Amino acid sequence: MQASHRLLTIALALTLLAPWATAQTRITLDVQQSFGPMAWLYSYRGKELVEVDSSRLSPDGLYQFTLPNDAPQGQYRLTVGRTGIIELLVHGEQRIALRSVVFALADSLRVVQSEENRVFVSYMRMLRAHEHKRRLLDQLLQLYPPDSPFAQALAHERNDALKQLSQSAQNLCAGRPELLATSYINLNAKPHTSWDGVNLNVPALLGLPVWADALWRFVEGLQDDQLDKEQQDNLYAQQAAELLGRPMADTVRARLTNALCMFFAESDYYTTTETLLQKGGAHAAAIANSPEQMQRIAQERPLSIGAKAPDFEFTTIDGRRLKLSKTNGSHKLLLFWSAWCPHCVDMLPALRQLYAQYQPKGFEIVAISVDTEDPQLPAFVRGNQLTWLNSTFTTKNEELLAKRYNIDGTPKMLLLDDKLRIASKPINPTQLRNKLKQILGE
Numbered sequence: 001m002q003a004s005h006r007l008l009t010i011a012l013a014l015t016l017l018a019p020w021a022t023a024q025t026r027i028t029l030d031v032q033q034s035f036g037p038m039a040w041l042y043s044y045r046g047k048e049l050v051e052v053d054s055s056r057l058s059p060d061g062l063y064q065f066t067l068p069n070d071a072p073q074g075q076y077r078l079t080v081g082r083t084g085i086i087e088l089l090v091h092g093e094q095r096i097a098l099r100s101v102v103f104a105l106a107d108s109l110r111v112v113q114s115e116e117n118r119v120f121v122s123y124m125r126m127l128r129a130h131e132h133k134r135r136l137l138d139q140l141l142q143l144y145p146p147d148s149p150f151a152q153a154l155a156h157e158r159n160d161a162l163k164q165l166s167q168s169a170q171n172l173c174a175g176r177p178e179l180l181a182t183s184y185i186n187l188n189a190k191p192h193t194s195w196d197g198v199n200l201n202v203p204a205l206l207g208l209p210v211w212a213d214a215l216w217r218f219v220e221g222l223q224d225d226q227l228d229k230e231q232q233d234n235l236y237a238q239q240a241a242e243l244l245g246r247p248m249a250d251t252v253r254a255r256l257t258n259a260l261c262m263f264f265a266e267s268d269y270y271t272t273t274e275t276l277l278q279k280g281g282a283h284a285a286a287i288a289n290s291p292e293q294m295q296r297i298a299q300e301r302p303l304s305i306g307a308k309a310p311d312f313e314f315t316t317i318d319g320r321r322l323k324l325s326k327t328n329g330s331h332k333l334l335l336f337w338s339a340w341c342p343h344c345v346d347m348l349p350a351l352r353q354l355y356a357q358y359q360p361k362g363f364e365i366v367a368i369s370v371d372t373e374d375p376q377l378p379a380f381v382r383g384n385q386l387t388w389l390n391s392t393f394t395t396k397n398e399e400l401l402a403k404r405y406n407i408d409g410t411p412k413m414l415l416l417d418d419k420l421r422i423a424s425k426p427i428n429p430t431q432l433r434n435k436l437k438q439i440l441g442e
Helices: 115-141 149-173 180-189 203-207 210-221 229-244 250-264 270-288 291-303 342-361 377-383 398-404 429-440
Strands: 025-030 038-045 048-056 062-067 074-080 084-090 097-099 110-113 313-315 321-323 331-337 363-369 389-392 412-417 422-424
Touching (some): 025 074, 084 115, 084 180, 115 149, 149 180, 180 203, 229 250, 331 342, 331 429, 342 363, 342 429, 377 389, 412 429, 422 429
Parallel strands (some): 331 363, 363 389
Antiparallel strands (some): 025 062, 038 048, 097 110, 313 321, 331 412, 412 422
């Protein structure tokens, strides 16, 4: 390449004020060795990209864009040709100027003007370097036994690299709480359950695709296999209340509340659902405005912990006529299930193990199939060695039991004591095991 080829500058001037501002956003992009006649600017709608403008290369080597005055703030993507990509933030700055080379657009990117993007681009560069190192370490780890000294050294190095990334990211955004880039970094780099350092008062937060991932990690990070169902439900409820109790923009509160409601609405974590209704107010419309959901919640309230479960008679598949309150055992699991329910079938081996372990200590299982008078049930029970008490819905009791026990899906489990008081309502065998450990020991 001849020396006379000038070093072109990406001058990316983005003036994007809040949606109520009047100024438009003018964007100019100047790149060295541009090989594409076109460039495009996209905004994020969730994780989808929406084209907002395009530009043809001008004779003096510039791409020029104009955003409308009501353009959303948040994360944008600018592409040059087929492969050149720049990720940037738009948040109240009237000018953003960048400098780069088109064949290494992201790696050679330099921010000339824009505090938001100085921080953001620096973090993205650190993140790419970390991801590259992590991939190399993971490839090496596959070559050695997990307990070998070299594998342990590699795992230690991988953990150190993650800690170093986290510390470097915090140093980068220290003292800049007003920047959208700071919120981005803290959403992406903080522990799963932490919202510290995230400015929830900034509506532009919703223009970051990472926020939805952060919300999912928030819920996922609270899952604890050492808890019983009620402990897990209380943890979800406490953390949801703490999050929604923070100061935040109304648009952010609406989106957070709605997302949490959508996640928990169909679950059996009723304490969390009721907390969202209480703390979310009008934003909890996904639950509050659904007659089906409100009826489901209302029908579950009589089945609260400590309440007495409805008694009923049933006939086992081997012909015995029994009453729930008269069955043996200091504690019994009342299980409503179906042989056609994949989740039900998947948990049967774990239930068999728990039954073998705790049946000598006074634990019994009463399993009621919701497949009304299913003629194939006896063969299924024998084939899967389900040696506890097995029965099925009948045309006489199915409607009554479904209503009394609020059965809108399977499996549904209630752990009862010898007086039919509800001790727990586990969702899976792990939660059941944790509760049985508390009550009956190891």
